[in-house]
Amino acid sequence: MKAVVIKEPGKVSLQQVEIPKPQPGFVLVKVKAAAICATDLEVLDGNISANYPLIPGHEWSGIVEAAGSFEDQYWIGKRVIGSNDVVCLKCEACRSGNWRYCKEFEEIGFKRNGAYAEYVVVPSYGLCELPEKVSFIQGAFCEPLGVALGTLEKAEAKFGDTCLIMGAGSIGLCMLAAAKAMGMKKIVVCASTEKRLKIAREMGAYATIATNNCNLQEEMKKIHPGGTDVIIDATGIESCIQQCLKLARKGGTVALAGYGRGKIMNIRMDDIHINNLRVIGAGNNWNQHKKAVNLMEDGLVNIEHFATNLLSLEEYEKGLELARKRPEGFVKAVFLL
Ligand SMILES: [Zn+2]
Ligand SMILES: [Zn+2]
Incomplete structure (x- = not known):
């Protein structure tokens, strides 16, 4: 099969490799859509713990082609998405x-x-059936949408809470979709530049703020006068996290959903202590695939338009470059197979 392989950090190529065999408890999925995630660039650059050589790609959908054990034969022929977590299930x-x-x-x-290949082996216990109504492209986005759903759940966000999302990358925009679907109020999306904020407005953000040419605290005072109930940092950037801690209302919540790249950051402790903030760590998708699919099936979330660039595996270099440069209007590059 064809696969995009990272041999070692910085070295990526399209290769012909053997189709993997599913061991018991796993299934072989014929990949239909695989989205490029900014985290994949961290894998390519060697900034994240990974096993090389590696075929990257954790945002996928497909059709089950074979099962490693008899009890999983049920899945064969089914349209699926699924968890990427390989675990013992016993501990x-x-x-x-x-x-x-x-x-x-x-x-x-x-x-x-x-x-990033024609086939991928995944655990059967993490599979979710993808309803006909939900396209393979949207199905692949259940992973990042699930990250957003898990973050809001961990933040204990409630219907009617005000919300500020720092960052308009694909995770920030997934947070917006999830916050809208759960009925949060006056949702504001911030980004350093105007570049992607148009998409946030089209998705129904109450307000958007480009932070490069304004005083964010002054702007937010006009929108959420007493501070924001739930703030989500989807950047992992020090200055953004510092702002989040200042913009939350007293007793409010700040959820940290951005990758900090191992950086040590300066935090003013009193922003947390005096204001009794709840600061929540919110990494990864936390088994939220099923909920993500349900929201898409019900039409409460439609993020099909995030797929701004559809590519073949042969065009992997173009896809990775798009994900890195994020030109105007770009949200996600998706391999369609
Ligand atoms: Zn991802
Ligand atoms: Zn375990």
């Missing part, structure tokens, strides 16, 4: 549903081969 963490804390945790697209 205390797994049994309490916190797969991410499993000692044997390995993620597809990072420690195990992912979906």
Whole structure:
């Protein structure tokens, strides 16, 4: 099969590799759509723990072609998306549903081969059937949408809460879609430049703010006068996180959903302590695929338009470059197979 392989950080090529065989408990999925995520660039650059050589890709959808065990034959021929978490299912963490804390945790697209390929092997226990109504492209976006749903859940965001989203990357925009779907109020999206804020407005953001030429705190005072109930940082950038801590209302919540790249950051502790903020760590998709599919099936979330560039695997260089440069109007590049 054809696969985009990162041999080692910085070295990527399209290769012919053997179709993998699903072991018991796993299925072989014929990939139909695989989206490029900014995190994949971190894998390519060697900024994230991964096993090389690696086929990246953790945002995927497809059709089950083969099963590793008899009891999983049920899935063959089904349109699916699924969890990337490979876990033991036996330990205390797994049994309490916190797969991410499993000692044997390995993620597809990072420690195990992912979906920038014609086929990918995934665990059957993480599969979700993709309804006919939801396209393969949107299906692939259940992963980033799930990150947003998990973040709002961890932040204990409620119907009617005000919301500020820092960052208008694809995760920031997924946060917007999720916050809208759950009935949050006066949702504001901030980004350093105007470049992607038009998309946020088209998706129904109450307001958008380009932070490069304004005083964010002054602007936010006009929109959420007493501070914001729930703030989500989807940037992982020090100055943005510092702002978030100042913009939350007293007793409000700041959810940190951006990758900090190992950076040590300066935080004014009193912003948290004096104002009794809840600062929540919100990394990764936390088994939210099913909820994401349900929202898409019901039409409460439609993010099909995030797929601004559809590519073949042969065009992987173009896709990675788009994801890196993020030109005006670009949200996501998606391999269609
Ligand atoms: Zn991703
Ligand atoms: Zn476990």
